[in-house]
Amino acid sequence: MALKDGDRPAERIPHILESVSADGFHLIDSGHGLKLEQYGNYRIVRPEAQALWPPLLEEKVWAKADAIFTGDTDEDGMGRWRFPEAALGETWPLRIMDIDFLGRFTSFRHVGVFPEQIAHWQWMRDVLEARRGGQKAKVLNLFGYTGVASLVAAAAGAEVTHVDASKKAIGWARENQALSGLNDKPIRWICDDAMKFIEREERRGNHYDIILTDPPKFGRGPNGEVWQLFEHLPRMLDLCRSILKPDAMGLVLTAYSIRASFYSVHELMMETMRGFGGVVESGELVIREGGLSGTEPGRALSTSLYARWLPQ
Numbered sequence: 266m267a268l269k270d271g272d273r274p275a276e277r278i279p280h281i282l283e284s285v286s287a288d289g290f291h292l293i294d295s296g297h298g299l300k301l302e303q304y305g306n307y308r309i310v311r312p313e314a315q316a317l318w319p320p321l322l323e324e325k326v327w328a329k330a331d332a333i334f335t336g337d338t339d340e341d342g343m344g345r346w347r348f349p350e351a352a353l354g355e356t357w358p359l360r361i362m363d364i365d366f367l368g369r370f371t372s373f374r375h376v377g378v379f380p381e382q383i384a385h386w387q388w389m390r391d392v393l394e395a396r397r398g399g400q401k402a403k404v405l406n407l408f409g410y411t412g413v414a415s416l417v418a419a420a421a422g423a424e425v426t427h428v429d430a431s432k433k434a435i436g437w438a439r440e441n442q443a444l445s446g447l448n449d450k451p452i453r454w455i456c457d458d459a460m461k462f463i464e465r466e467e468r469r470g471n472h473y474d475i476i477l478t479d480p481p482k483f484g485r486g487p488n489g490e491v492w493q494l495f496e497h498l499p500r501m502l503d504l505c506r507s508i509l510k511p512d513a514m515g516l517v518l519t520a521y522s523i524r525a526s527f528y529s530v531h532e533l534m535m536e537t538m539r540g541f542g543g544v545v546e547s548g549e550l551v552i553r554e555g556g557l558s559g560t561e562p563g564r565a566l567s568t569s570l571y572a573r574w575l576p577q
Contacts, residue, residue, distance in 0.1 A: 382479075420445070
């Protein structure tokens with residue numbers, strides 16, 4: 266990554282983005298390395314290393330969970346689900362920000378949505394809806410997983426390109442598009458290695474108004490391509506900058522399960538966007554506990570680091 270010419274953007278740090286209860290999700294309680302969440306009709310227990318404190322609610326409340334993830338406590342580790350009362354179906358309907366999609370119990374503890382990202386999705390929906398009436402904004406969603414962010418963008422009037430290396434995730438995302446009634450929206454579902462895709466986009470001269478990128482710590486592309494976050498992230502952000510429109514609306518990076526300070530991704534984004542103007546805000550995404558009702562203000566649970574460039 267070569268040093269770029271020009272001034273660095275303005276900065277807002279530390280900037281904490283908080284996601285609270287949504288219509289289909291809330292964090293009930295957390296503690297002792299676990300979190301108790303409500304996803305639609307299901308109450309779920311999953312490991313959470315950041316929850317260093319004791320739980321607030323009694324053990325009998327936790328014991329009523331519908332599903333409990335057991336196994337490897339690493340974020341990317343495999344394990345299995347235990348269903349104390351009765352076996353649950355493979356999928357179940359969820360709804361967040363007016364988007365309908367399918368929850369699914371995966372061997373990597375995830376259920377098909379990262380609700381802490383709601384803070385980013387609400388920002389994206391607001392800026393896209395403010396632009397409605399003119400030319401469609403173009404959104405690129407890298408490492409797009411099950412497509413909830415892509416569907417939020419499409420519903421807000423954007424033309425979306427969704428990229429993920431997993432055919433299974435792309436299939437899940439297409440299911441979610443149909444369930445949301447958004448089959449008529451302009452979404453390209455692309456199964457590809459993210460780096461190879463944006464390299465081709467740069468050569469083709471394609472540009473985007475908003476780029477979302479949510480890379481894993483480690484991953485593999487569909488043809489065995491290897492992704493190492495600390496090795497490849499600077500190059501990836503450089504490519505993202507090169508395919509942003511001059512009047513772009515935002516570049517968002519989220520980083521999970523890495524041993525780094527938010528300052529690391531902040532300074533990288535500041536250097537990436539040198540000479541581009543605007544402002545970089547960086548910090549952490551947190552979810553606040555809401556108790557059984559979802560409305561009781563509780564403790565904030567940190568979930569990930571992020572850096573976000575905005576034009577102002």
